[in-house]
Amino acid sequence: MPGAIYAEGLVKTFGDVRALDGVDLDVPEGTVLGLLGPNGAGKTTAVRCLTTLLRPDSGRAFVAGIDVLAHPNEVRRSIGLSGQFAAVDEYLTGRENLQMVGQLYQMRARAAKARAVELLEQFHLSDAADRPAKTYSGGMRRRLDLAAALVVSPPVMFMDEPTTGLDPRNRQQLWEVIKQLVSGGTTLLLTTQYLEEADHLAHDIAVVDRGHVIARGTSDELKARTGGERVEVVVHEREHMATAAEVLTGFGKGATTVEDHTRKLTVPVTGGAKLLAEVIRELDTRGIEIDDIGLRRPTLDDVFLSLTGHAAETKAEDDDPETDPGHQPEKEAAK
């Protein structure tokens, strides 16, 4: 039986650009899939196809067991969408926004009103409930946007880069909210440019590049393919490099690479911060002076480099290469 989100051979082209070039996805019920990729990889286009906003040129898709192409309106009843650009009416208050969305999900006015109060409470927006969303901070707007996506507690959720543009504190907060949500059994597809975010939130990760899914697996599996964590050391004296390499190899899970001209040594490790502390102690005991030391986690770039041989090419432009001018979401809206 196919999962709560299922896609087969999705293709979508905009002029010459093949935004989706045969994407297959399968997200089991109650799990989280992270769609990881750089700008322009096709993540947003995939979400737009699955949420009935865009009709794929070919392929099939099912959400909550419903055929997206044949019964888009039935699908709309079962999904919540939280976009890259906070989709709230800025002249309406938080309460009015949520109530409106509730009514458009076909709730009765009174039920929508009650649900709005519940959500404002849950997302710590009660104090700002009767202020126009225009006056909200970026983090508050994202929370309101997410609340709007949750009005009917949909069984399937889509979040398109939910934390892009947020500061670290707001990002952490939003992660907590999302974790809470999926612990309640919601199936979630989330797109992100950050491996760390996918690592944190998703059970499975699909790496997307130029309209293709180029790898899938758990975060650990992907990291294993990229070499996982590494300790990087820059020693002060060139003559210490050999000893340092010896120390690192002792702690490492593989060969130590040495960059002579930068006095930098790198070794793959497992064990995180605790191991890093041990490495520092050992280097200190041996009297090796260091300029810099750090634990390096694989980034999207590393994943890309190891999977494709090229770095993640980040287009400066919108993720969605759709050319229709009426639909370029306003970037300012996210600020």
Next chain:
Amino acid sequence: MSAATDAARTAAHTGSVGSVGQSVRDSLVIARRNLIRMTRIPEMVLFGVIQPVMFVVLFTYVFGGSMKIGNTTDADVYKDFLMAGIFAQTVTFATAGSAAGIADDMQKGLVDRFRSLPMARGAVLTGRTVADLAQTCVTVLVLAVVALLVGWRVGSAEPTNAGKVLGAFGLLLLLGYAFTWIGALIGLSVRTPEAATSGGIIWLFPVTFVSNAFVDSSQMTPWLRHIAEWNPFSATVQATRELFGNPGVVQSDAWPMQHPVWASLIWSVLIIAVFRTLAVRKYRSAAA
């Protein structure tokens, strides 16, 4: 997320998707949203009211003494003649508001939210046009008061009655509503709200001026007169003028000038039918 809200969700559906009832409900929800927005941006409403008031004053006092209506250039006659034209022009100017509002919605992420909701497809547009109609009502009311203050009176040329006067306002509002659907289509066809504002208004100048609104069209050169007399806008002006009992009703063989009330109704309904269909179709395919 709790079991209680899940139950509330399934119990709270008010009707089946696609029913007429749902269309009406969703449109009203969107209309309410737009009306709230209008109260939060009162300057928009204010400018909408100031413009026609300015026209009344300018036309009455600047052109008033030099315009020939029938056989007279009496400024008071022109004032009574003019008002039907100003009312009709005012209701059509709501087009720019619809065009800009819809272009603005389409440009922002909010329209993606709407499109991902199980709501009636035309409701975003219908809600907007209904809200614009409400604003037009306010503008027309203010304009009527100003017109009375500068000396406009109904029944100044022919006897009339309350029913006819109300009928005239009904035709005006229907025309205004019809034109907001043209505005909706413009709003969906341009790239920015700024373009929609100018695109929503420039074409209104030839439409409202090549007509019987501000001058006696029977004094135009024949080819221009034919255009003016068959102009949908002229039918409403003629009907309004006749129902108000104001002077300067055009004498012509053209069918719309002889049966202006019918012509006005037919034109307005036709405009709604055509432009609503085109706009809703455009909205549906806009992002797909």
